[in-house]
Amino acid sequence: MEKILDVQQLTVSFDTYAGEVQAVRGVSFHLNKGETLAIVGESGSGKSVTIQSVMGLLPTPPARLKQGKILFKGVDIAQYSEKQMEKLRGKEISMIFQDPMTSLNPTMKIGRQIMEGIQKHEKLSSKEARARAIEMLSMVGIPNPESNMERYPHQFSGGMRQRVMIAIALACNSQVLLADEPTTALDVTMQAQILQLMNELKQTLGTAIVLITHDMGVVAHMADRIAVMYGGCIVESGTAEEIFYDPKHPYTWGLLQSMPSLTGKSSKRLSVIPGSPPDMLMPPKGCAFAARCGYCMHICQEEAPPSFNIVDQHQAACWLLDPSAPKVERPHLQHIVMDGGVR
Amino acid sequence: MNSTSEAKSANKKFNFINKAELQHEAIVRPSLSFWKDAMNRLVKNKVAMLGLSIIVLTIVMAIVGPWLTPYSYNQTNLSNINAPVSSTHWFGTDTLGRDLWARIWMGARVSLAVGIIGAIIPSLLGMVIGGISGYFGGKTDMIIMRITDIGMCVPQLIYVILIMIYFGSGPLPIILAFALTGWMGAARNIRGLVLQLKEREFVLASRALGASSWRLIFKHLIPNTLSILIVSMTMAIPSAIFYEAYLSFIGIGIKPPMSSWGQLVNSGISVFQIYPSQLFIPAALISLIMLSFNLFGDGLRDAFDPKLRN
Amino acid sequence: MLKYILKRLIISLITIWLLATVSFFLLRSLPGNPFQTEVLLSAEVQQRMISYYGLDRPLYEQYFTYLGNLVQGDLGYSLKYVNRSVNSIIAESFPVSAELGLRALAFALPIGLALGVVAARRRGKAADYMSVLVAVIGISVPSFIMGTLLQYGFSVKLGWFPVAQWKGWEYTVLPSIAMGLGLLATLTRLMRASMLEVTTQDYIKTARAKGLNERQIVWSHQLRNAMLPIVTVLGPLVANVLMGTFVVEQIFAIPGLGMHFVQSVQSLDYTMALGLTVFFGAFLVAANFIVDLVYGVIDPRIRVAD
Numbered sequence: 001m002e003k004i005l006d007v008q009q010l011t012v013s014f015d016t017y018a019g020e021v022q023a024v025r026g027v028s029f030h031l032n033k034g035e036t037l038a039i040v041g042e043s044g045s046g047k048s049v050t051i052q053s054v055m056g057l058l059p060t061p062p063a064r065l066k067q068g069k070i071l072f073k074g075v076d077i078a079q080y081s082e083k084q085m086e087k088l089r090g091k092e093i094s095m096i097f098q099d100p101m102t103s104l105n106p107t108m109k110i111g112r113q114i115m116e117g118i119q120k121h122e123k124l125s126s127k128e129a130r131a132r133a134i135e136m137l138s139m140v141g142i143p144n145p146e147s148n149m150e151r152y153p154h155q156f157s158g159g160m161r162q163r164v165m166i167a168i169a170l171a172c173n174s175q176v177l178l179a180d181e182p183t184t185a186l187d188v189t190m191q192a193q194i195l196q197l198m199n200e201l202k203q204t205l206g207t208a209i210v211l212i213t214h215d216m217g218v219v220a221h222m223a224d225r226i227a228v229m230y231g232g233c234i235v236e237s238g239t240a241e242e243i244f245y246d247p248k249h250p251y252t253w254g255l256l257q258s259m260p261s262l263t264g265k266s267s268k269r270l271s272v273i274p275g276s277p278p279d280m281l282m283p284p285k286g287c288a289f290a291a292r293c294g295y296c297m298h299i300c301q302e303e304a305p306p307s308f309n310i311v312d313q314h315q316a317a318c319w320l321l322d323p324s325a326p327k328v329e330r331p332h333l334q335h336i337v338m339d340g341g342v343r
Numbered sequence: 344m345n346s347t348s349e350a351k352s353a354n355k356k357f358n359f360i361n362k363a364e365l366q367h368e369a370i371v372r373p374s375l376s377f378w379k380d381a382m383n384r385l386v387k388n389k390v391a392m393l394g395l396s397i398i399v400l401t402i403v404m405a406i407v408g409p410w411l412t413p414y415s416y417n418q419t420n421l422s423n424i425n426a427p428v429s430s431t432h433w434f435g436t437d438t439l440g441r442d443l444w445a446r447i448w449m450g451a452r453v454s455l456a457v458g459i460i461g462a463i464i465p466s467l468l469g470m471v472i473g474g475i476s477g478y479f480g481g482k483t484d485m486i487i488m489r490i491t492d493i494g495m496c497v498p499q500l501i502y503v504i505l506i507m508i509y510f511g512s513g514p515l516p517i518i519l520a521f522a523l524t525g526w527m528g529a530a531r532n533i534r535g536l537v538l539q540l541k542e543r544e545f546v547l548a549s550r551a552l553g554a555s556s557w558r559l560i561f562k563h564l565i566p567n568t569l570s571i572l573i574v575s576m577t578m579a580i581p582s583a584i585f586y587e588a589y590l591s592f593i594g595i596g597i598k599p600p601m602s603s604w605g606q607l608v609n610s611g612i613s614v615f616q617i618y619p620s621q622l623f624i625p626a627a628l629i630s631l632i633m634l635s636f637n638l639f640g641d642g643l644r645d646a647f648d649p650k651l652r653n
Numbered sequence: 654m655l656k657y658i659l660k661r662l663i664i665s666l667i668t669i670w671l672l673a674t675v676s677f678f679l680l681r682s683l684p685g686n687p688f689q690t691e692v693l694l695s696a697e698v699q700q701r702m703i704s705y706y707g708l709d710r711p712l713y714e715q716y717f718t719y720l721g722n723l724v725q726g727d728l729g730y731s732l733k734y735v736n737r738s739v740n741s742i743i744a745e746s747f748p749v750s751a752e753l754g755l756r757a758l759a760f761a762l763p764i765g766l767a768l769g770v771v772a773a774r775r776r777g778k779a780a781d782y783m784s785v786l787v788a789v790i791g792i793s794v795p796s797f798i799m800g801t802l803l804q805y806g807f808s809v810k811l812g813w814f815p816v817a818q819w820k821g822w823e824y825t826v827l828p829s830i831a832m833g834l835g836l837l838a839t840l841t842r843l844m845r846a847s848m849l850e851v852t853t854q855d856y857i858k859t860a861r862a863k864g865l866n867e868r869q870i871v872w873s874h875q876l877r878n879a880m881l882p883i884v885t886v887l888g889p890l891v892a893n894v895l896m897g898t899f900v901v902e903q904i905f906a907i908p909g910l911g912m913h914f915v916q917s918v919q920s921l922d923y924t925m926a927l928g929l930t931v932f933f934g935a936f937l938v939a940a941n942f943i944v945d946l947v948y949g950v951i952d953p954r955i956r957v958a959d
Contacts, residue, residue, distance in 0.1 A: 017384070055862060057858060057861055057862065083866075086864045086865070086866050087864065088864070089861065089862055089863065089864035090862060090863040090864035090865075091864055094862065095862040097855055097858065097859065097862075099855060102854065102855040102856065103855045103856055103858070103859045104856055104859065105856040105859075105860070105874050105878065106856070106878070106952075106953070106954060107877045107878055107881075107951065107952060107953060108873070108874070108877075116860075116863060116865065116869075116873070117863035117864060117865075120863065120864050120865060120869070121864060152953040152954070154953070154954045165859070168859070168863060169862070295359065296359065296360045297356065297357050297358060297359055297360060298356045298357070298358055298360060299356040299357060300360075301360070302356070319357070322357070324356075324357050325357045326357060326359070492664075492668075493667075493668050493671050493672070500899075501676075501914075501930055501933065501934075504915070504918055505676065505679050505680065505683075505918065506679075508683055508918055508919065509679065509682065509683055581792075581793065585795050588795060588797075589795065589797065589900065592797050592900060593899065593900060593903070593915050594915075594919070595915075595919065608797070608798065608801075612801055612904075615801065615805060616805070616809055619805065622801060622805075626798040626801065626802070629795060629798060630790075630793050630794045630795070630798060631793075633792070633793040633794070633795070634789060634790065634793035634794075637789050637792055637793050638789060641789070
């Protein structure tokens with residue numbers, strides 16, 4: 001399969017009053033054409049910073065891309081100037097954000113907000129751009145697209161606004177859509193609709209999606225492959241089946257255990273991962289998860305674990321996978337009901 | 344033998360750590376309180392510290408300045424009028440031969456006192472009234488807000504002038520006039536803040552846990568509005584100084600032989616084409632002290648701004 | 654919309670009525686009588702003047718007479734300027750004050766806003782520090798000091814402009830600058846803060862994600878949103894400009910309203926002081942009203958709410 005996006009050893013820090021916050025520490029992942037990659041992790045794990053740096057949206061300073069390559073179609077866009085990035089953004093790579101309530105300009109008509117991107121990237125008359133915008137609105141399921149072009153964001157519900165955001169993002173047929181927690185701010189019925197819309201558009205337009213979320217349920221709906229992030233590193237990555245049915249990293253176990261299930265025994269308490277994420281101002285010397293891990297060994301506190309290959313593309317960074325480590329039985333994980341979304 | 348010991352130590356490395364040894368909630372970063380953090384940032388802000396130094400220096404001079412010269416601020420000497428800056432009269436003398444050094448630092452006492460007290464009293468008054476209005480809401484709120492609506496339609500200065508004429512000139516009437524007219528803006532700000540805070544989750548949570556009104560006010564509302572209040576109070580000082588100077592300048596604030604910076608500018612202006620220093624010295628001091636308070640206030644605001652916290 | 658305008662009009666009228674009432678009784682409670690200061694008048698003549706102007710009748714009667722005249726737009730006769738109505742004095746001096754105010758606004762508004770935008774876009778760079786410096790100095794130097802300094806520097810020393818009076822274009826330059834500088838500084842600070850606030854909004858990130866460049870983002874997304882908080886304070890700001898006229902008019906000997914106001918209050922010219930207060934108040938109420946309407950045009954969210 002062809003890699004459309006290939007991020008290698010990405011390291012991003014923020015220079016703050018208190019010191020250097022190492023938000024992302026050597027993250028590598030790739031995205032194949034037309035697939036959905038989910039990056040999962042709790043708040044502060046560095047997932048948002050990772051994709052915002054792919055988009056070149058982080059304010060510099062305080063953010064600083066310390067090292068790493070971001071290969072888009074084989075070209076390192078980390079080296080691009082702001083001008084070059086402008087040509088890429090919204091045309092080749094698009095992004096939607098967490099809160100549709102604040103992501104649209106409150107004083108500009110919806111139509112104009114969609115047309116803006118189209119007119120920037122494609123040589124279209126304003127009439128043609130308008131036609132394209134109307135087409136996009138109906139594609140994302142906004143009724144009466146023509147009259148809704150003339151309305152302002154506050155006249156739409158949250159779900160509708162997220163649809164408009166998707167219309168803006170896909171107006172120029174981007175090949176990559178970066179979605180930063182696109183459904184977190186929506187209520188549950190809206191979440192399902194938006195996820196379904198994204199799946200449909202992926203199918204019809206062939207857009208590859210990087211989906212950032214902390215919701216394993218959303219991941220089950222959407223992802224072809226999954227990367228689990230913790231403390232600025234990817235701790236485990238693999239196909240959706242591998243991560244859900246054969247996870248190797250204790251953090252992934254914790255994530256899956258802390259997910260409520262309809263089919264699981266109701267008497268069972270929802271398990272939690274004790275403790276809180278590490279302070280990235282002083283990241284731990286060894287494994288970032290060591291302090292919260294139920295299987296922590298001496299070595300975990302001393303050395304950061306390398307990435308162990310399990311099969312093919314399934315990798316996990318955990319000392320338990322070292323041949324010298326004691327064998328550990330994985331705790332019982334409830335069965336995730338994966339619907340049609342996951343193959 | 345060597346390899347076995349290595350294997351042994353390697354195995355030891357792979358031993359599990361006793362759970363009890365693990366500290367889940369170890370706090371790595373030294374925790375800074377909000378105020379300590381703000382103070383740290385304020386101290387690092389050179390411009391704000393420069394402003395503060397000038398303020399402190401001016402206050403010290405206002406206290407000791409008049410004693411440094413043998414001349415008194417109201418002692419006239421018609422044989423030595425309009426004297427230039429010299430080693431006996433450090434800032435010269437005015438049209439009645441009064442020593443300007445003494446008058447200026449005497450004036451500083453009045454201007455600073457009026458400025459600082461005249462800023463703090465209306466701010467506190469506004470804080471109490473606005474807090475009551477926002478916290479209790481309903482009819483109380485409506486009545487207070489209508490009063491401020493109407494009060495704020497008229498420039499404060501019109502009322503200040505009327506009140507000044509009613510009570511006569513002098514520092515106390517000025518402060519009184521400020522207190523009567525200046526609380527409205529502060530009350531509106533505080534009311535807005537309290538209304539916002541009341542809807543915030545931590546206040547709702549506290550209320551849901553059965554916290555009393557007193558607890559809500561003292562543990563949540565006041566601490567969360569205090570920084571904004573301090574900043575607005577600091578910013579109110581230069582405008583109070585300005586108003587005092589303005590009133591004295593148009594002749595209804597402080598009148599001679601009493602001295603204030605505005606009054607000195609007023610006297611200086613009549614002779615400034617011939618003796619410019621009589622105007623420039625007080626004018627420069629008013630501008631400098633207002634500048635310092637503004638710079639310091641800006642620094643305070645930046646220091647308290649939660650968005651700048653890391 | 655019509656209902657809203659009507660409601661606002663009624664509130665405005667009530668405001669003006671309250672202002673007139675409060676000022677009336679406040680002025681009347683001032684000690685002394687308007688004719689006392691004139692040394693030449695004997696007690697008997699003073700008494701005759703007082704009864705001539707009806708000042709010896711019960712206060713409530715005078716109040717209702719005043720209100721009755723006010724409703725008809727008649728502000729009464731000045732007690733000091735013999736045989737001149739307050740209306741005619743306002744008609745003569747207001748255009749002068751208004752022209753001065755407008756010139757100050759025309760000078761301060763565009764420059765202030767532009768400096769604010771430049772400062773926000775170049776945050777932390779030399780241009781930012783320059784703008785902030787101009788702003789903080791403009792705020793810290795009172796208009797009456799600025800006025801005298803300008804007068805001293807450009808008229809007395811350099812002779813570029815006339816020292817005082819109001820007889821032509823060259824007479825207007827210094828007073829306009831003296832009045833406008835503080836406003837300019839305030840606008841610069843507000844606009845800078847507002848622009849910086851808008852910069853952190855999510856929709857700016859969306860605009861960047863669309864591939865718009867810096868210039869496009871500033872013009873089509875930031876400016877309009879940054880203007881919103883500015884428009885709300887424009888009313889009080891205009892008020893400050895008007896108040897500024899008091900002293901600037903005095904310094905430059907400009908025959909505007911401000912001079913009359915201070916003089917009339919000091920000399921207890923009741924009708925004059927009251928008339929000017931009501932006039933200023935009505936003017937401000939109208940200014941705030943217009944500002945609110947403009948706000949509705951700029952912010953679509955407000956439009957629907959009404």
